[in-house]
Amino acid sequence: MTQSTNTTKIYSKILGTGSYLPANKVSNAKITEMLAKDGIETSDEWIFSRSGISARHFAADNELTSDLALKASQKAIEAAGIDASEIDLIILATSTPDNLGGFPSTACVLQDKLGITNGCAAFDVQAVCSGFAYSLAVADNFIRSGMYKKVLIVGAETFSRILDFKDRGTCVLFGDGAGAVVVGASAEPGILATAMHADGSHRSILCVPGRTDKGALQGSAFLEMDGQAVFKLAVKVLDQVAQEVLTAANLTPADIDWLIPHQANIRIMEGTAKKLGISRDNVVVTVQDHGNTSAASIPLALDTAIRAGQVKRGQHLLMEGVGGGFTWAAAVVKY
Structure with missing residues (x-):
């Protein structure tokens, strides 16, 4: 589904952004050391050359996805210059909810931690790495319909808990x-x-195949990925969805000031930019410091670029993501 907002009288606009990374920063050297204990060989050069990643952050044992979401949300609310009580909808994109089974939703947990008691709606979106772009589309349509006026959108993940370190x-x-x-x-x-x-x-090609049956795990609880298949499909659909939203917005790639893609892999990002004819200099890249943070990666990159002074008011942004499901989504935004 494609939806243009150009013909409506009510628009939705980004009022503020925020982000949070856990304190535990894990360098390639550190993760190489971790794997070596199990006899698994890798290196900083091997990781960086294939992904563009130099480091990533892992949540502490006592940090839940909602805790990460809380800190990012507080910064976004402050940047927007509003009070949390003004929020009338919370959409939280995650594949790693606080609770097994996914309920109560992490969005509801976040609502409580923010101290919002106005009865605003809150729900989770599960579209993996496309989750933020999906959530942005949902929020945009709700606002344009007049149903909600201020929406908090969060992408938050604790993927370290579903990784197989072998x-x-x-x-x-x-x-x-x-x-x-x-x-x-x-x-x-x-x-x-x-x-x-x-x-x-x-x-x-990208999934966590395990299931639970009366409390017993059936299959693997860890993420599994066919990297080559994901790469091939990702570059194809990201180009298609980018062209789709640009056409809907009556813009061309030359009108885009910043491409802010899902930070999965530098090769995918560079491949997408090349297909669109967007210079590498106009791509926001944070994957080297964050790794792939799934639904959190686009808003993390956006907030980082805004606070660094790269992204400025009035500029056109193209944000897009692709993830397990298989899902993909994009948005063109005048910031």
Whole structure:
């Protein structure tokens, strides 16, 4: 589904952003040392050359996904210049909820931790690495309908808890973190166009296949990925969805000031930028310091770029993500 906001009288606009990374920063050298204890060989050069990742952050044992989300949300609310009580909808994108089974939703836990008692709606979105882009599209449509006026959108993950540290092809890629944005109703255009897609026939190339049966685990509880298949499909669908939202927004790649892609792998990001004809200099890249933080990666990168002075008001941003499901989504935003 593609939705353009150019013909409506109510627009949705990003009012503020925030992010949080756990204190435990794990360098490639440190993770190499961890794997060596199990006789698994890797190196900083091997990891960086294949992914562009130099480090990632892992949550402490007592840190839950909602704790990471809380700290990112507080910063976004402060940046938006509003009180938490003004939020009338919370959407939290995650594949690593606080509770087994996914309920109560981590969004509801976050609502409580923020001290919001106004009865605002709160729910989780599960679209893996596309989760933030999905959530942005949902929030945009709710705001334009007039149903909600201020929406807190959060991408938060503790992926370190579903990694198999005997599989160097996956455990070196992912990290934990959270990013948040407050989106509010505006008389001026902000989110110009969004698109969401999925194709469940590709679900096996990136998944956590385990299930529980009366408390017993059936299959693996760890993330599994066919890296080559993911790369091939990701570059293809990211180009397609980018062209889709640009057309809906009546823009071209030349109009985009910053491409802010899901921070999965530097090769995928560079491949997508090349297909679109966007210079590498106009791509926000944080994967080297964050690793792949799934649903948190786009809002983390966005907040990092805003606070660094790269992204400025009035600029056009293209944000896009692809993840297990298989899901993919994008948004064009005038920040």
